[in-house]
Amino acid sequence: MNNIGPNLQHLLRRISATPADFLDDPKMHGRGELAVAALVHDTLRQTGHQATAEQLQRFTGSHAEKDHNRLRLVALAIWVLNDDWFKSTLHDADALLSLLDLAMQQLADVSTATKYINDSERREEFARFLLARLDYRPAGESITQATDRLSALSTTERNRLLQESREAEARARAIREALAKQAAAESADKWTRE
Structure with a gap:
């Protein structure tokens, strides 16, 4: 959390305003509407990185019950990361892949994408979690404040x-x-x- 990120309230409003399309069922085994791998591909392309088929494979989902929530969280993260602040700041494809793959799995293990949108504490946890994984903290907060608040919500x-x-x-x-x-x-x- 060494770098100053965007305003937290802005991120919370963005999460609250997540379009319904980003919460559609992820495409898996010919079912679902949302092609999460395509979203990941486009997001990485914005950083100047050409994603490989191997990198995108993790975002196609192989086990409907296990991967459904994780892929919905990946889509939610991509919605947040498509904010102008992130688009002008993020250029590290490896950090983005790690965030979208491993970090979203951590969150998927504890709560649903719907809760991260609708519950105010989970929404703040999601925003702070994204920022922290990318080495940012909310604007106007010290490292100690940001760390303490994330720990309290996590x-x-x-x-x-x-x-x-x-x-x-x-x-x-x-x-x-x-x-x-x-x-x-x-x-x-x-x-x-x-």
């Missing part, structure tokens, strides 16, 4: 912290059980010696 961060907490509790429980067994064994040894 569903993926919350899930990671919950998982770490569960793992720590499991380790503590295992230690308590081991100590109880050790104490019982020492007590039994003491009684057999006497």
